């Protein structure tokens with residue numbers, strides 16, 4: 001059976017090829033956000049105590065429905081009030097129920113830097129991310145070759161987008177030169193098996209470049225775990241399901 005990561009990447013390339021015809025890069029370049037300054041996710045995380053990147057996620061391949069009726073504008077404003085350093089918006093429709101319009105709406109109602117959380121496989125998606133208001137993009141180490149990662153990283157930088165470089169194992173850090181990396185995301189979820197192991201992420205900390213900000217991603221289900229991860233040396237956390245399952249009135253500062 002084809003594993004989910006390969007399936008998503010294959011699907012993504014098909015969608016990108018269709019989108020390139022429907023909305024050429026030249027059109028994306030005419031969007032107002034394309035020429036607007038970006039907000040720095042890196043600085044926001046560095047300047048915040050817990051470095052929370054709160055994610056907007058309606059559903060997922062591992063959990064299916066999480067919060068299907070969630071209102072992105074309401075959630076974006078609530079994340080900002082809660083004191084999040086940044087917001088992550090899943091823009092993949094088929095697997096996560098998200099869209100670029102969600103990203104655009106989130107950007108329009110809050111001052112948080114916004115990460116486009118998606119499976120980036122093609123230069124076109126960098127232009128798209130910038131046009132719809134992203135401040136940072138995700139590059140997943142084990143989804144692409146080192147050559148492709150570098151090609152996309154160079155373009156992202158040219159467009160003023162920051163890069164969250166996601167790894168699942170310490171050696172994957174070598175796939176992209178650190179000059180391109182703004183934040184390292186250590187994914188606690190194995191994207192092939194969906195197994196979550198927060199301790200494995202913690203064990204990787206001493207093997208990662210000390211000068212880079214480190215974010216623990218996925219499977220974080222309570223405040224105590226956030227505090228533990230920060231105490232042990234992560235600069236921030238990326239949390240989706242835990243927040244998306246709460247009522248916005250329950251979001252707390254600590």
Ligand SMILES: O=C(O)c1ccccc1NCC(=O)[C@H](O)[C@H](O)COP(=O)(O)O
Pocket residue numbers: 004055057060061062063191194217218219220238239240241242
């Ligand atoms: O969340 C999934 O099931 C998933 C499956 C396959 C590829 C990626 C997946 N998630 C993307 C993410 O990176 C997470 O949404 C993010 O780290 C937040 O995770 P969580 O706090 O567990 O919702």
